[in-house]
Amino acid sequence: MAETAAKRLKTSPVSIGTHNGHFHADEALAVYMLRLLPTYNSSQLIRTRDPALLSTCHTVVDVGGEYNAATNRYDHHQRTFTTTFPSRPTKLSSAGLVYMHFGKAIIAQHLGVSEDAEEVNVIYGKIYESFIEALDAHDNGISAYDPKGIAAAGLEKKFSDGGFSLGAMVSRLNPNWNDPTPSDPVQAQQAEDEKFLVASARMGEEFSRDLDYYTKAWLPARDIVHKAYAKRLEYDAKGRVLVFDGQSVPWKDHLYTLEEQEGGDAKVLYVLYPEKPTLDAKWRIQAVPVSKDSFESRKPLPEAWRGFRDEELSEKSGVSGGVFVHAAGFIGGNKTFDGAIAMAIKALDL
Template identity: 45%
Template sequence: MHSCKKAILLFTSISWLPVSKHMTSSPPAKKACIEMKIGTHNGSFHCDEVLACFLLKQLPTYKDAEIIRTRDQKVLDTCDIVVDVGGIFDPSKNRYDHHQKTFTETMKSLLPTKKWTTKLSSAGLVYCHFGKDIVASILEKLLTDPITETIFDKVYEHFVEEIDAIDNGVNQFDGEPRYQITTTLSNRVRNLNPNWNEENADEMVCFLKAMRVVGEEFMDRVLYYKKAWLPARQLVVDAIEKRKETDPSGEIMVLSSGGCPWRDHLFDIEQEQNISPPIKFVIYADSNGNWRVQCVPVRIGSFENRLSLLSEWQGVRDDALSKLSGIPGCIFVHASGFIGGNKTFEGAMEMARKTMKDRDSKAS
């Protein structure tokens, strides 16, 4: 595996973000920044305190802080802020542990306007209290800007909550899983710990390497929502508004840019506008100038579709598919029925329409 002892890291602290004029709620500095200390536990590290430390070092107060890894309470008492150790959650004292039996906090309990009820880890605690400042700085937006609020929520739901749940042992679903997922960020951080039989490994070097990995993913996620996800919303709004021009059923929408992230926006807008019937198919041009017809899933992350392309088409290609379907220009239908292709827009539309017609005939 890795050898942290031999790892060469060309940094001594992670402080990538500029101080933002928009930051208003960072904890007050007690000393000069260079003397600040962030305390966390030593021994095996986990994704939650690694992310918590990274986030703190994006704040002006802790930008140049030293990270102290120890379980010695006397040493922790000298730290300006402590995460994931110490048995205390008290924001007024800058103590953010979640391991004590009395701890039950969630995003919803601390921020009542939020919906998430997953028990917080040290990552979630730090994000809950300081994350909006950090997001505003990255976005170069005011704390009160609706975009800051939107992306703060999305980053929690699609990044931080997973880390909270894994660290607290919250199952993603009931029952036995069909397969194991071992490539999550939490697992990758765990694998950066020194091996059990690796002598004289430098734990701090490993911890800083983990901070680099976690920090890069956090930054990438926030910037993705800023640069790619948010601009896609208007494309989805336009497509939904024109859906009945596309097809009288209102169940097919055509995207002007097929590569845009449409799922989150589609579900949000359908709920906001109380759209009925829900949209079943999204049509868009692919990078080769052909057309795709993609099924809308029943929920984000699900492999089940609201309406799959016809089962007899699934796994069939090219001329065989065109002959079977009676639609010229067919290219493929995926074996699971969630997506298909045609050489023309009209052909892709007909694939969606025939699927809906088959559904309607079976329902009548």
């Protein structure tokens, strides 16, 4: 889909249209993503709600009441709009629309490979789920949890976390209601546009940082996790202990995906890795969370070990070389691999 869109574009400078007034994270990111591609790199930005001006733009995002990839129109506000990213339930915003059509071209350009490369497809889905989808939901007023379910359970938030979202960050970059405004309409629009470009660059920094992470760190880690997962039965007959021989890598996403693909009830409970890639390194033992972003572990390290260090820990655990076990039980350490694996195996049955 993205390849078709990319081929359709001309090589001459083009203009991108979006609405003026209060700006949001989705169109700020949409404009940034487009400008990553050669065709849009030197594009002119036109922020207006005037249909006549928008009709002159090569590409229009988040305004205009039309979604038509054939004419490069990417609005999502029309009543009939229900489009979602493939295999995802969240209605798209302008960020999601631009990413759906141009994301593969952006990723392929970053990797220096063709758009049909297998790694492009893997990262394409991952970045949408980990980054873009939350922006789509925020802009469309979709809650992460079912409000009726939360109300029925009697759950209340303990504090406000609204200020920590990217949407809130962009909102703060808008002019305040009582900020001085130039009396000349052209100068006033220029001042507003400058603030929008700051927001677009800020969103772009986060997107590019994610793109860098998933292409340069997350993807190379996948093979390492796969190899460790294949060897897990060497340490425990039920495969509940995963060991990284050289050094730790980002493993949670890959582990959960492997477990889901394999099915069955057996899950990895502890992950072992050296603190640094040297022969004399101490070893860590980490309890696997119930989900990627959870603070709850599938099986925390034994309560009797928690909060103890060094000789006291060795005495409590019955395993020499103890370094520490966190008071919450989600991580611990030993001076050697043999000690760490002994702690893991012992913890399985406690």
